[in-house]
Amino acid sequence: QVSELVQFLLVKDQKKIPIKRADMLKNVIREYRNAYAEIVRRADRILQEVFGLQLVEIDTKRHIYILINNLPHAEGQHLCRGKEKEEMGLLLVILSFIFMKGNSVKDSALWEFLHLLRVYPGKQHSVFGDVRKLVTEEFVRQKYLETTPIPLTDPPEFKFQWGPRAEKETSKKDVLNFVAKMQGKDPAFWASQYSEAEAN
Amino acid sequence: NNLMAAQMTNAHRRFLQVLMSNGITEGSEARKLHQHCCETDKVYYAHDKLDDFISIINSHLQPLFMQIRKGISEDDGRAHYAVVNLAETEVTKMASDYTEIELELFRKTMDLIILSENGFASSTDILNLADQLKTKKMKKKEAEQVLKVFVEDKWLSEKNGEYTLHTRCIIEMEQYILSNYQDVARKCNICRSLAIQSQVCESCGIGMHLRCVRKYFRGQTEPRCPKCNEFWSYDTP
Numbered sequence: 001q002v003s004e005l006v007q008f009l010l011v012k013d014q015k016k017i018p019i020k021r022a023d024m025l026k027n028v029i030r031e032y033r034n035a036y037a038e039i040v041r042r043a044d045r046i047l048q049e050v051f052g053l054q055l056v057e058i059d060t061k062r063h064i065y066i067l068i069n070n071l072p073h074a075e076g077q078h079l080c081r082g083k084e085k086e087e088m089g090l091l092l093v094i095l096s097f098i099f100m101k102g103n104s105v106k107d108s109a110l111w112e113f114l115h116l117l118r119v120y121p122g123k124q125h126s127v128f129g130d131v132r133k134l135v136t137e138e139f140v141r142q143k144y145l146e147t148t149p150i151p152l153t154d155p156p157e158f159k160f161q162w163g164p165r166a167e168k169e170t171s172k173k174d175v176l177n178f179v180a181k182m183q184g185k186d187p188a189f190w191a192s193q194y195s196e197a198e199a200n
Numbered sequence: 201n202n203l204m205a206a207q208m209t210n211a212h213r214r215f216l217q218v219l220m221s222n223g224i225t226e227g228s229e230a231r232k233l234h235q236h237c238c239e240t241d242k243v244y245y246a247h248d249k250l251d252d253f254i255s256i257i258n259s260h261l262q263p264l265f266m267q268i269r270k271g272i273s274e275d276d277g278r279a280h281y282a283v284v285n286l287a288e289t290e291v292t293k294m295a296s297d298y299t300e301i302e303l304e305l306f307r308k309t310m311d312l313i314i315l316s317e318n319g320f321a322s323s324t325d326i327l328n329l330a331d332q333l334k335t336k337k338m339k340k341k342e343a344e345q346v347l348k349v350f351v352e353d354k355w356l357s358e359k360n361g362e363y364t365l366h367t368r369c370i371i372e373m374e375q376y377i378l379s380n381y382q383d384v385a386r387k388c389n390i391c392r393s394l395a396i397q398s399q400v401c402e403s404c405g406i407g408m409h410l411r412c413v414r415k416y417f418r419g420q421t422e423p424r425c426p427k428c429n430e431f432w433s434y435d436t437p
Binding site: 003007010011014015046049050051052053069070071072159 | 208210213214216217220221243257260261263264265266285287296
């Protein structure tokens with residue numbers, strides 16, 4: 001049962017689909033419901049020991065889980081585990097922007113910022129393809145970003161914040177260090193972000 | 201058992217994570233990765249000991265019915281590594297990525313490839329299959345797209361309009377193929393592993409990998425079948 005659950009979680013995780021507890025019970029644990037907690041605990045232990053991954057609950061109300069990477073971040077391998085280096089690069093830039101701007105940005109501000117990097121929502125990008133879809137759908141589905149509508153706006157505007165996976169897989173400190181490195185400055189240069197990152 | 205006692209380090213875990221997300225990793229890439237992981241996680245790096253490194257990982261994967269397996273590409277003879285699920289009784293690895301009808305097309309394509317003499321199925325033949333699928337008929341245009349995705353995902357590889365199984369597919373599904381195509385799938389007479397593209401003796405029917413044929417007949421002016429001793433009628437590659 002435990003090895004079946006490990007396989008199940010690995011497959012779901014390959015596509016960064018958050019895993020619902022109901023799915024685990026239905027597809028894998030089935031008749032062993034009573035042992036659910038124990039099976040999950042053992043599976044988590046194996047995931048950590050063998051794969052360096054950890055099962056983390058990101059929604060305690062609806063019992064939704066993701067697998068996060070437990071290994072210390074390698075230089076230049078920040079958030080990515082595999083081949084989506086460019087997408088993760090873009091994501092890191094977006095997360096940095098959001099953090100430096102006080103943890104929440106309007107969608108219009110984000111697109112304006114990305115214009116500077118020659119990334120346009122309306123245009124197919126040579127590397128990222130449909131960028132609007134990548135940012136507003138993919139990154140959100142994978143729980144790297146969270147988008148909420150701003151009330152009383154017409155046409156409707158949205159704000160972007162870090163999603164639960166970003167919260168778990170990286171840190172404000174890592175992101176601030178990235179920005180500092182890019183700009184050739186000391187992280188303490190940005191006083192308020194620095195103290196926020198240290199407190200995190 | 202000496203290996204069982206060996207602990208996994210973060211270097212092993214990192215290596216495994218990358219191998220899993222790559223799908224298939226070529227030998228020299230794997231060696232570079234081995235070095236990178238050891239350096240990143242500050243673990244002692246033994247230059248030539250990739251196989252030992254992998255054995256440690258495999259000893260921990262064994263209770264999960266998984267394994268890092270090495271296979272030789274039928275195209276370039278190079279070693280490749282893939283993480284394989286040994287408990288699979290069907291093409292379940294693909295099951296989560298494709299629809300029912302796409303899987304049926306894949307299984308039928310695999311039939312054509314394995315039953316063929318040379319391990320290739322022409323795109324015409326495959327597209328004709330699309331018409332006869334049980335689940336639902338698939339239009340030719342749609343089937344062409346699906347084939348393209350199979351190639352991108354490294355289940356099939358394409359050469360001159362003909363399709364064969366990608367090295368990744370062979371490594372991951374060797375057990376499945378050998379058990380499900382027992383009477384038809386060929387084992388190379390020389391190296392004993394599954395042979396998809398092969399040369400077959402016209403008299404006694406044994407098959408050999410092209411690379412194994414090349415090695416076996418090197419320097420021989422009159423190549424003869426290792427089993428029945430009849431003249432080997434093909435050009436040695």
